[in-house]
Amino acid sequence: MPPLLSLCGRYGLTLDTLRxxxxxxxxxxxxxxxxxxVPPVNGILVKVQPNINLNALAIQYHVNLQDIIDFNLIRDPNRLGVGSFLMLPDGVGPALDTGVGKKTVKSVTWNRFGRQVTNYTITYSTAPVAGSGGKFPYGYCTWWVAHKRYVPWSGDAWQWWFNARQFGFAEGSLPMVGAIMVQGISWSSPVGHVAYVESVNADGSFTVSEMNYSGWGRVDYRTIKSTAGLDLLGFIY
Known part of the structure; x- marks a missing residue:
């Protein structure tokens, strides 16, 4: 579980408050x-600057002025200690980037056959994911795939290709909806990589969802036009 998310549960705070x-x-x-x-309650924690104006703070962060005074036990609003902190209970800060976006990535990879270039279209999100990934640690590709479908085996990503056979799972070279894409060891991923096939498209491309491809805990939805350069081992059905 992401560190901030675990603190939310421990202290009863919202993720936005901590951010x-x-x-x-x-x-x-x-x-x-x-x-x-870690603020004492949900809201906005601000550091007192010279010439701070409580009324302006109340307006900016959508808080009742009297609530600020009462919560912080302020006797004289005109005499606040510069450098101290004020809690604005239930205050609302600026809109936070949810981490959702779309970009086209030109990925240059190397494998045992030489240099390959593949174009991807990636939609990604850094929002924390709730649920279970079985025996695998949160934030990694193995957690995400085990979160999406039943995975009875263990091991690093590249080992899944061999471990799945021991449990009687069929494998092949073609993407199918619900299949697990398995990539072997490469310079960029010494333990391989796995992803979940979300769709197979009419133009021959296919879309996978995955975690930790472009950052720990980040979920990608990647449309793959060519498997060249992926060190692809195959698909587990």
């Missing part, structure tokens, strides 16, 4: 061991 307090625009940049500011 506003720590100026987090991309959830994938938050890692275990980082120092995180």
């Amino acid at each position: 506003w307090a720590n100026n987090v625009t991309d959830l994938t940049t938050v890692t275990q061991g980082m120092r995180i500011v």
Whole structure:
């Protein structure tokens, strides 16, 4: 589970509250061991600057002025300690980037056959995903695929191609909806990669969903026009 999401559950705070307090625009940049500011309640935590105006803060963050005064036990709004912090309970900060977007990536990869170039269209999201990925750790490609369908085996991504056979799963070279795409070991992924086939398109391309292809915990929806350069082992059905 992403670090910020686990803190939300522990302290009863919203994800936005923690992101506003720590100026987090991309959830994938938050890692275990980082120092995180945890506000006492949901809302906005602000640092007092010279000539701060409480009424302006109340308007900016959609908070009742008296609530700010009461929560922070302010006796004189005109005499606030510069550098101290004020909590704006239930305040609303700026709209946060959900991490959803679309881009075209020209991916240059190397494999044992030489240099290959493949064009992808990727739709991605950094929003945390709820649910289970079985025995696999959150944030990785194996977790995502096990979250999407039943996976009784274990092992790194590249090992799935061999491990699935032990459980009687059919395999092949053609993409099918619901199949698992398995990539072998490469310079960019020393443990291989797996993805879930969402659709097979009329033009011969196919779309997969995956995690940790372009960042830890990030879910991609990637349309693949050619498998050249993918070090593709095949598909598990």
